[in-house]
Amino acid sequence: MTLKTFAWATAFALACSGPVKAAELLGAGVISTGLQETTAALSPDGKTLYFLRSDFAEKDDTILVAHRRGDSWSTPEVASFSGQWHDSEPAYAPDGKRLYFVSNRPPHTGEAPVTAEMGGQTFAGTNLWYVERQADGRWGEPVHVEGALNEGAMLYNPSVAANGDIYFSAHRPDAGKLYQIYVVHPTGNGYSAPQRVELGDLTHNRMDPCVDPQGRFLLFAGNEGDSLGSADIYIAFRQGDGSWGKPEHLGGDVNTASLENAPTLGPGFGELYVSSNRQEEVHFPKARDDAASLQKRLNGPLNGSRNIWRVDIGDVLRAHGIKG
Template sequence: MRIKIHHLFIALFLSVLTSGFGQERKVAKGNKQFNQYAFVDSQKIYLRVAEEGYESADLFAKLGDSFYYNADYSEAVNWYSKLIEKYQSEVTPNQYFRYAQALRAEQEYDKSEEMIARYQELSDGSEDLYAEQSISEIKEGSASYEIEKLKANAAKYSDFAPAFYGEQLLFSSTRDTGVFTRRVHKWNNQPFLDLYVGDIDDQNQVNTVSKLGGSVNTEFHESTAVLSPDGNALYFTRNNFTKDQYRADSNKTNRLKLYKAAKTAEGLGAIEELPFNDNSFSTAHPAITPDGKTLYFASDRPGSLGESDLWKVAINEDGSFGTVENLGDKINTPGRETFPFISKDGKLYFSTDGRAGLGGLDVYVYDFESETLENVGAPVNSTKDDFTFIINSDTGKGFFASNRANDPLDDDIYSFIKAACESTLIVKVVDKETKEPLNGALVGIRNLDNDLIASGSAEAPEATYTFQDPECGEEYFARAEMEGYMTDEKLVEIPSESSEVTVILELEPAVTAIPPSFDLGKLINPIYFDFDKSNIRPDAAVELAKIIEILKEYPELHIDVRSHTDSRGNDAYNLALSERRNQSTIDYIVEEGGIARERLSGRGYGETQLLNECSNGVDCTKEQHQLNRRSEFIVQDY
């Protein structure tokens, strides 16, 4: 059976190298339980409590939230950092998320990325930064690409490794030989690759193909080339054949090496071998960053994590090179990573068989800015080998190679055009309780840096605001506010393909006065007592400090303090115990808070008003009993 030409390079990497290449953000309602009721300026209350020296995870979190929603990100960072520093075990995923956004607003990008990482670690069901995609996601991944096989492919020959060469396409082909061997290890019987160029037309097809001039092509293999951004040098892969000498390793295997050809007005001239090559391993498939300062390549050199890895090396101003660096396990796997390409927008495209994919080599893209790795998806990827992917990120046009055609020699080049993505984000604003549209509500669209990029009113009859042409694949915050309602906000992810996205923001009606008989205990965490105890615990002191500040904020307010016990113990004893707890609670508010005693009334109710079924003789857990050991703070007429 005949050997597929891109598998020649797999054989060379095994003897040599490898071959051809929202979750929705949950936003706290106002300031959680306390801030659900707009009759209290929560921020003012919390700050007073904090100034009195009280500390708790709940207090710091609500302060962070209150400043965050008021766009005071500096103060939000201050309180979120205190929360994480002192109560790390109690920090929720969403608090990490908001902290990260506040840090971005303060341009603390490194710290923000650290918090995003913690958010993803703690979020139930949250996708890890480098988690593998499902098959269905991969199949749908690049549905916006329209691919077409190049007419310039030579029948019965292998064509692959496309590269931009000015206005032309540079690629590798065996079209001059047509000689393919049954045995990979018999070097003299293997087909020889040369570099060719062709003109690219408006339909992204290639015409008028000719062999690359100059001294690059030899009697051995030349492949996978890249032109430097300044156009002065061509880096390419060749067999270990330097200065007319054919070299091999200790096992007599001829490895791959990288070479550089100087480009002059007369064409490609002097060729030099790059200094980090070696006879004992392969170095191949060059790619250069748009600024021309870094060279990426594939190699099975010592230190590789798998059969071949992606590496990089700095290109110094004098033309020398820095220290070779492995890209690490964010990119490399125990399998084969190969055929890198760096797009104009700085993304790394490469092929690998070390990750879940559709089959064979799949093309992946790594975004250095967001540190995310994704399978490019179908139709670029297939069940066969797909590799040497290149793209002009300005035009959305590019090329790749694949052996999907099942020809005897089936490496072919395909062109693609990425269809324009045109999306719409529709924001609907409704009353949370009645679900009626809130026409006239103010809607703002913010990016992940919390910059306001669009705003307007929710228009009748359905209270909708339309944000035209959001960036596909990006995330936005949609926020709505209206007088008499609490603010709501959601994180919205715009798909990579054209789509219409609708998000519904539900605004909760704000309470503008404290109603009689309202229990202020709903605004705080429960005031619990230890079993058979009536003293104020430290956690209860934090919550009582909030009650004290409410009483200071509303000097006309009178409250009735009601204390309760669980059912364990004698009924008469429990009644007396609840009286002692009631007295301790009132005394604390008066003595520690400076509140006039005549503004407070109350008594103990013992076990007469249980919150659950845990009455005398009922078998309940400690946690169930503790729910009944509580205090209530009922507003009286004022």
């Protein structure tokens, strides 16, 4: 399903990071509904999808799983490791053998659930966990990732590179007033201390990193001063000296005047999934609603809830010398 009413957004592509093909709503009415859906995690073969479904206030987050059936998706079910705690933001390791996520569940037996505090508010915190694929194909029991990365209990949207580096967004002492992106590297007995990814001025909020498995580019949500909405999707490319280039605003149908966040990569080249609360335009006078048509539209995917959208940024990658 293509949201033609957002075609106007392509006009911004001339000043942005190149053409992006039209956005398609993922699994209308099945995956993307009138609730909040974000953070698509596709298996390497593209046949299994994990994602987050939540209430509008995002106080009741649960990870669901669906399976591709031809051109459609099966009815989502609660993931085997979710359903009891505030679980969110699933992310596959590139080889598909682990699935990472964040949760407020007690880190160890007998401990209290994780909480966080910011601006005088206390809320469900997050630590990093993973499940590992077993010989029978099922996921094992959740494993808590130990280390300094969980300090502060505000770790969000993990993304894993092929070399084992884990990127995430967090509010930490060196993040300024907002959120920034961090990376940890695997060591012999865990992970290194978190290192802030240098992307520019700390007055800009940067969330939801998604790293290319080969580390060639990094996507994230934020506002670098040219966002069309409260948050847009940006891309930064790895430079020859190992640093990251200046973030570039993605054009085309990736970004609109609505909120865009939670970028994730699919298994195909240039296959990008984003969360967005873009709505279908209503023109007045509209065709007169009855109670049934009004309820159907207001409960549908394009009611202002966040949904998952698929776009193709292959042209952007090729323009920066990335072929596949």
